[in-house]
Amino acid sequence: MRYIYEARYSTRTSLTEQGFAILGLAVGVALLFASQISSTSLTRSVAALNSQLVGNAQVQMKARDYKGVPEQLLSAVRSVAGVASALPMLERQVNLIGPGGENSVDLIGVQPDGSSGMSLLRGFSATQLASVRAIVLPAPLATEVGVRAFGHVRLQVGAQLVGVPVAATLSEESIGGLVHSPVALTSLSYAQQLTQAPSRLTRIFVRYEPRRARVVLHTLASLARAWNVNLEPSTYESRLFAVAVAPQSSSEQLFSGISAFVGLMFAFNAMLIAVPARRKLIQDMLPHGAAPTIVVLLIEAAVLGVVASMLGLVLGDALSVAVFHSTPGYLTFAFPIGNPRIITWQAVALAVAVGMGAAVVGVLWPARNVIWGSRERDRWRPRGRRTWSAVRLVVGVLCVAVTSFELPSNTDAAVIGNIALGLALLCWLPFLFDAALAAVARLSHVLNDLGMVVAVSELETPQTRVRYLAIAATAALAVFGTSEFAGIQANLTRGLDASIRGMDSGANLWVVPSGAYSLQATVPFQPGDTRRIASLPGVRQLSVYRGSFLDWGTRRLWVIAPAPSIQHPVPASQLLGGELRAATSRVRSGAWAVLSKSLARERHLQVGEPFELPSPRPTVFRLAGVISNLGWPPGTIIMNSAEYARAWGSGAPSAYEIQTTPGIKPAAERLVLEHALAGEGLSVQTAAEREQLHYAAAAQGLSRLTQIRILILLAAILAVGGAMGALIWSRREQIATMKCHGPEERELWRALLCESGVILAAGCSLGAVFSLYAQVLGSHSLASVTGFPILFDIEGIAAITSFALVIVITLAVLAIPGYLVVRVRPSTVSPAY
Secondary structure (H helix, E strand, O other): OHHHHHHHOOOHHHHHHHHHHHHHHHHHHHHHHHHHHHHHHHHHHHHHHHHHHHOOOOEEEEOOOOOOEEOHHHHHHHOOOOEEEEEEEEEEEEEEEEOOEEEEEEEEEEOOOOOOOOOOOOOOOHHHHHHOOOEEEEHHHHHHHOOOOOOEEEEEEOOEEEEEEEEEEEOHHHHHHHHHOOEEEEEHHHHHHHOOOOOEEOEEEEEEOHHHHHHHHHHHHHHHHHHOOEEEEOOHHHHHHHHHOHHHHHHHHHHHHHHHHHHHHHHHHHHHOOHHHHHHHHHHHHHHOHHHHHHHHHHHHHHHHHHHHHHHHHHHHHHHHHOOOOOOHHHOOOOOOOOOOOOOHHHHHHHHHHHHHHHHHHHHHHHHHHHOHHHHHHHOOHHHHHHHHHHHHHHHHHHHHHHHHHOOOOHHHHHHHHHHHHHHHHHHHHHHHHHHHHHHHHHHHHHOOHHHHHHHHHHOOHHHHHHHHHHHHHHHHHHHHHHHHHHHHHHHHHHHHHHHHHHHOOOOEEEEEOOHHHOOOOOOOOOOOHHHHHOOOOEEEEEEEEEEEEEEOOEEEEEEEOOOOOOOOOOHHHEEEOOHHHHHHHHHHOOEEEEEHHHHHHOOOOOOOEEEEOOOOOEEEEEEEEEOOOOOOOOEEEOOHHHHHHHHOOOOOOEEEEEEOOOOOHHHHHHHHHHHOOOOOEEEEEHHHHHHHHHHHHHHHHHHHHHHHHHHHHHHHHHHHHHHHHHHHHOHHHHHHHHOOOOOHHHHHHHHHHHHHHHHHHHHHHHHHHHHHHHHHHHHHHHHHHOOOOOOOOOHHHHHHHHHHHHHHHHHHHHHHHHHHOOOOOOOOOOOO
16 A cells, blocks of 8 residues: 555656645635634733733622722722722723824723732732832833833823823733733822822722622622622623624634635645546555555545645734734724734634545545445436436525525524525536536537637536536635625625714814824813803804713613704614604703614613613613614614713713804814814814724724635635646646647637636626625624614625636636646647546
8 A cells, every 4th residue: 555655646746736735725724724813812812901900809890980989999898708809990091192103092000919819910019019100011012102111101181191101111921912902001099190080990809708709799789789880790891892892703703614615615626636646546445445445545634634734824823914913993992902813722723623624525525436436326327417406406496595585584594594595506506507518519619619619528528527516616605705795895884984974974073182092082081161162263063072981781882972952963874763853852852862773672672661771870761762883883872961961970071062153164163273272182173084083993893804805805716726727737648638639739728718717607607696695694694793884785896896806817827827738748648537
């Protein structure tokens, strides 16, 4: 057996074929591994931050707004029998401004004790940390803003700027994975000083004795009710982030599945090229028995799988850096997330398992006809082929029928519908392939073109039919996937555009704290002299806007509270339940609020029903209407600013909305306001400028869909081009024999391109047609799962573009190996399939 195996790999052709197989497997493993790194890094980075903050605490007492709670609560918690330690903390979102730039960061003030188990600043003693009057920054963040240890930066807290020294910059050795998080660390007392929140806390982490858990939790729950704070598990922040990042995780999980499938098809197609050589190997091995033959094939699969998996892991790691490197900016407004790369053993194991599985399938599947030759030949008699064709036709019809009947009643089944559509596509592809082949055959007779005749003859060869169908299926799935993602992205973009215009069109000008963190207007600031601003020339009306984030259950909600005088407090294009005029009137009148659909459904609320909002001062509202989540995945609440001030117990504004005098251009009035507000830490934005900032933030969330679509397209083109290129290259002996009968090189080259064109056209056209349905399915699925504002439409241009890209690029790639193959020397040696 060893001699047979060595003899096989002594030829350059066999090594070339196996090289294509390894490349195919490696690309599939790389795509899967890169997407796994991306999908796990975000959630794991927040979990790492939470873990280093939490230490060994089991629960936390969390304030409901940025003002926090008095430190007296800490004394009350520590006095509870059974509480082993209580770690106080103050957090505030601030803008960090350095010599080289600025960034939105989470200012964290802590006061650990020896029993807290907190590893956030394990290089500092409790005494050192208590006395420090400076901040500590992760090294990458310090580099980004252009500051070094013992340098100085400015912190913008609300609208106020404060100069602070930087005591140290910490490397990964000091704080582990936290080095990638946008945080500024300091002592509790200094954080209270910087934020002008003396004797205030936002969180208290509690560790209690397990044997007294029941009594401790009951007492802590009573304290939480008395002080209007939330009692939550210590890992609560991770749970909140998991809900917020769910849409991105869902899309990347889908991409992981598509990557695995594309990789499997790539590897399968690449190894189909080696069927003739593998058939010869099996025929040589069968006299020794079926078991040794299978053992040899499994050894070959193991070698291919191991080599390709190692190469794929290296490529996938590079791909995760080059492509999946950006953090969705819209999440940084509510969570301290950076841009880490966290590689887990589960991601490595999954990628390697898929690579090894694809190798085994690719090696054994093409050899089944030889190992069980007689049964397979009986199966493919004419009657058997007709029966199998009928089965494929019926299965395809059933898949489309199930999808069509299920979608209107259950949009959550759209993912299953996509799988059903893919199965229907594969079932019907042979019929379209045969129809395309028949059309080309008739056309070749009409045109009397030798190249087309040669192409038809090759495509009709039974030994190569499976290989051609597999390549056509890969092309079909390429167009199917890329067109679907393009359509979903277009629908989501239109929906977000409408949502953004609805939110920002309430005023001509917005006055907000400077810095990127004010985009969603959730950071309150000390009110200024509104009378002076309102009296400026060109200002017709000044309204106070309020807003913040609020934790309710497992959701960090975006609270929007425009002034009652705003013309359209409820975006008309985003209303999904209730009547617009009634909802607008109710929100203006007070005691009514609008909730996003996912939140209303989770709370089982209907329009008109009351609910208690867990605000700093719990307040009962009635549901005025149901809207989309306005692009914020956890959900949104809209109320008027007066009701917000009552429920939050604070009149601090988050922004000023200004209507200009008719005839005054907002851009010109902005200059007047900027001059009047100079030095106050406030910036002025026109509605159009604010829309562009929102578009930029939304584009970061949409960038994942763009990356997914491009990678699917590239992977599929590599799969199709690699498989077709290997197939063309393996036909050199056949082309050499044909040249002895007189065909010219250009005719043979045209025949190869014609073959490729028929295969690609059959697959891509069917993929384009099915992708139109998939766009609707995917858009409904995204709207149902995420609550995003989506406008449903069919993007025919996306399908046509994907169709053209796959065909044109693949044919261009195949032109080179085809040209090289037809230049081989004539030979009288006939190839064997």
